[in-house]
Amino acid sequence: MHTQPTIVHIASDDMQEAQQVCHELRLRGFKASPRSLGMDCLGCIGKQDILVIGSNLGHINGGQRRLPTLCEQVRDHTIIFIPGLRQTEFAALDSAGFKYINTATTPTIENLIYLITQMNPDVVYRASKQHALQSAKATSIETGVLSFFRQIRDGGAVAKPEEVESQRREMNDLIGMSPMSVWLDLFRNYHDGTGQHCSLVSGFTLAFARSLRFNEQDTSRLFDAAFFHDVGKATIPLEILDKPGRLVGEEWNVMKSHALRGYEILIRDERTADEIARLARDHHEYLDGSGYPRGIKARRIDDPTRILTICDIFAALVEKRAYKAPKSPEEAYAILRSMAGSKLDPDLVRLFETVVADYDRQQNSGNRLVRDAFEKA
Ligand SMILES: [Fe+2]
Ligand SMILES: [Fe+2]
Incomplete structure (x- = not known):
């Protein structure tokens, strides 16, 4: 019998805080879902799931009155409260017969995982396997x-x-097993800038092809193009390629030559399709002709190139480098939108939003009601 994965629900009045804790848990291989204490139905969480309430309810207007109502929805669960409740609050829960773990302070993520281990060691075991993978x-x-x-x-x-x-x-x-926030962080931790960039462009291109429901063959071609798109950078002197700062004057011209150099490397290789070489050459071209190396315009730029250019720019914006702070996926997407129409294909930029929306996908929570219905049936 297929068993559903256990999800750790982080419920808080502060959604940003809940999302951050979920992100930390996902990075460690957990399935986690943020919930708003005000709006979400806590009673909808699965029987095996773990509920963490991350809010000092006593400090919120009406919080103490809300507490028993909130807990009544999840009477069968042991709840972890972070930070701990006040004496009056947990006394009320005790007399009503609720099970809960009351932490004295706001714990670190490691402490929280320790508490989860106490409740269900199997969840932590499975998360560690997922994390390792x-x-x-x-x-x-x-x-x-x-x-x-x-x-x-x-x-x-x-x-x-x-x-x-x-x-x-x-x-x-990798992108099938984890939301974008996880693989983005894993790639951002690469020490090498080119390794980080090429992995991200390949990841975004593959995710985009999947979201556009491309067939196997087209998906493979796009991935290969993304994997090879910056091969010309292997001919650029490292002091320019890895320069910790903006390129100036001639340095920039040398860097721009990577597009044509990549084309030359790939077109000579018999095993690589000519199309891949052309994509490497054209991935910096813009619809309005302001790109390089040839400054060609829209009608000469095909769809695969337009897709690759979007993924390439998005990757460059969200990358982490020593000399620049990475943009968030939302900020990076806003920049893509500002380039749509003049430089980038507006329809494709719009469709790329699906990939960006996957950033903090609430793992499995969308299926919750369906699952509950099956369990009751
Ligand atoms: Fe490039
Ligand atoms: Fe690139």
Whole structure:
């Protein structure tokens, strides 16, 4: 019998706080869902799920009166309260016969996980397995990208199709098992800027192709194009490529040459489709002709190139570099929107919103009511 995963629900009056705790838990492999104490129905949470109430209810108007009503909805659950309740509050819960864990202070995420372990060690065991798997996949993607660049820099050949396919499989698994907020953080922690960028562009492109419901073949072609799009950077001197700051004057011209250099590397390689080489050449072209290297206009820029350009810009904006703070996915998407029409394809930018919306996907919570209905049936 298929068992549903246990979800840790973080309920709070402060949704931002709830989302942050959920993000930290997801990074550690948990399935977590933020809930607003004011609006959500706590009674809808699954029988096996864990409920953490992260609010000092006594400080909120009417909080003490709300407490027994809130708890009544989840009478069968043991609730973890962070930070702890006041004496009058937990005395009220005791006399009503509720089960709860009352922490003295706001715990660290590790303390919270310790409390979850006390309640259900199996959840923590499964989360640690998921965490190990996520990290292993992200590491294997980074290693693949870096060894591919090193190979080209040393004058070697372009990665073999089967190597790219294995990268695609790893990426497909990773983005299938975790929301974007998790894999974005895993890639952002890469030390190497190029490794981070190419992994992110490949990830966003694959996620976009999946959300557009492209068939297997088109998805693979797009992924390959994303994986190879900046191969020309392997010919750029490292002092320019990794410069911790803005490029100036001639440095910028050298950097821009990566598009044509990438084309030359890929077009020479017999195993790589010419289309992939063309995409590497054209991924910095804009609809209004203001891009490079050729300054071509809309009618000469095909859809795969337009898709790749959107993912490339989005990745560059959300990346973490020593010299610039990363933009949040929402900020980065607002910039894409400001470029839609003049530089980027407006329809594709609109469709890309689905990928951005996946940032903090509330894992499985959308299916909750359906699940409850089945359990009752
Ligand atoms: Fe580029
Ligand atoms: Fe790029």
